[in-house]
Amino acid sequence: EIVMTQSPATLSVSPGERATLSxxxxxxxxxxxxxxxxxxxxxxxxLIYDASTRATGIPARFSGSGSGTEFTLTISSLQSEDFAVYxxxxxxxxxxxxxxxxxxxx
Amino acid sequence: xxxxxxxxxxxxxxxxxxxxxCAASGFTFSTYAIHWVRQTPGTGLEWVAVISSDGxxxxxxxxxxxxxxxSRDNSENTLYLQLSSLRLEDTAIYYCAREIxxxxxxxxxxxxxxxxxxx
Numbered sequence: 001e002i003v004m005t006q007s008p009a010t011l012s013v014s015p016g017e018r019a020t021l022s023x024x025x026x027x028x029x030x031x032x033x034x035x036x037x038x039x040x041x042x043x044x045x046x047l048i049y050d051a052s053t054r055a056t057g058i059p060a061r062f063s064g065s066g067s068g069t070e071f072t073l074t075i076s077s078l079q080s081e082d083f084a085v086y087x088x089x090x091x092x093x094x095x096x097x098x099x100x101x102x103x104x105x106x
Numbered sequence: 107x108x109x110x111x112x113x114x115x116x117x118x119x120x121x122x123x124x125x126x127x128c129a130a131s132g133f134t135f136s137t138y139a140i141h142w143v144r145q146t147p148g149t150g151l152e153w154v155a156v157i158s159s160d161g162x163x164x165x166x167x168x169x170x171x172x173x174x175x176x177s178r179d180n181s182e183n184t185l186y187l188q189l190s191s192l193r194l195e196d197t198a199i200y201y202c203a204r205e206i207x208x209x210x211x212x213x214x215x216x217x218x219x220x221x222x223x224x225x
Contacts, residue, residue: 034211042217043110044201049211087151091210095141097151 002026004088006098012106015078021101023071023088032092035064035073038085038100047086048073078103108132108214110202115219118192126219128185128202136160136180139205141212142187144198152198155187156205170196192223 003026013019023033031051036044046055048064051071061076075082083105088098114126128140142154155166157176164176175188185202199220203212 032210036215043215044203045215046211046213049206049209049213055213089151089211091212095143095153097143097153099150 002029002090002093002096004090004096004098006086006088006101008101009099010102010104012104013078014106015080017078017106019075019078019082019103021073021075021086021103023066023073023098025069025071025090027093028068029090029092031067032090033064033066033071034089034091035062036087036089037082038087044087075103080105108204110204110214110216112200112202112216112219115200115221117222117224119225120192120194120223122192123188123190124192124221126187126189126200126221128187128216130183130185130204133204135183139207140178140185141203141205142174142176143201143203143212143215144196145201145218146198154200157185189221192221194223197221197223 005024007022033051035048037047038044047058047062052064063074065072083103085100085102087100109131111129118124137159139158141156144154145151155176157164161178173191177186199218201215201218203215206213
């Protein structure tokens, strides 16, 4: 099983600043990596797939990068609605998820 | 718009059974593979199972193989997950999620249904 490790567990950032979230795979997943946003009581929302492709309707302030084992989700200028939990997900070899990064207001 | 709505969760004793449903709307259900994913505070998100668009091919996580059974009714736009021989560790929020081919990521998820296994 491919283990996905996200860091940090919690990230405190002020609105308007940049947030950088990391995800590491225990073995290469090529570019088969997605990022989701989750808010309490809501369905997880797809942000990025294939490591760097924004999903339909996702603002340009969200960007993804990386390949192989190291991936990054960057939110360029945080808006109030961006404070949530973010998960990475590999779908190269079956399916596994990171444990999540909670993005909170500083 | 695309919607997936899970139902059927509840409190159940260890060893008993439960059937979850996932009602789909807003898209051609019969052309998509659908997954079940569960979430617990302790283990995070865990992939559970997938069923092909025609319902023929099904794959399960080792943790549920032999106990959970996935099926679908494309005439009713509904997906099912039969949970049997339930264990305490099956307690989780269960989500259904649509897979996008050929990329294989999940583009839409339901809001989940809570299953609590407790004596």
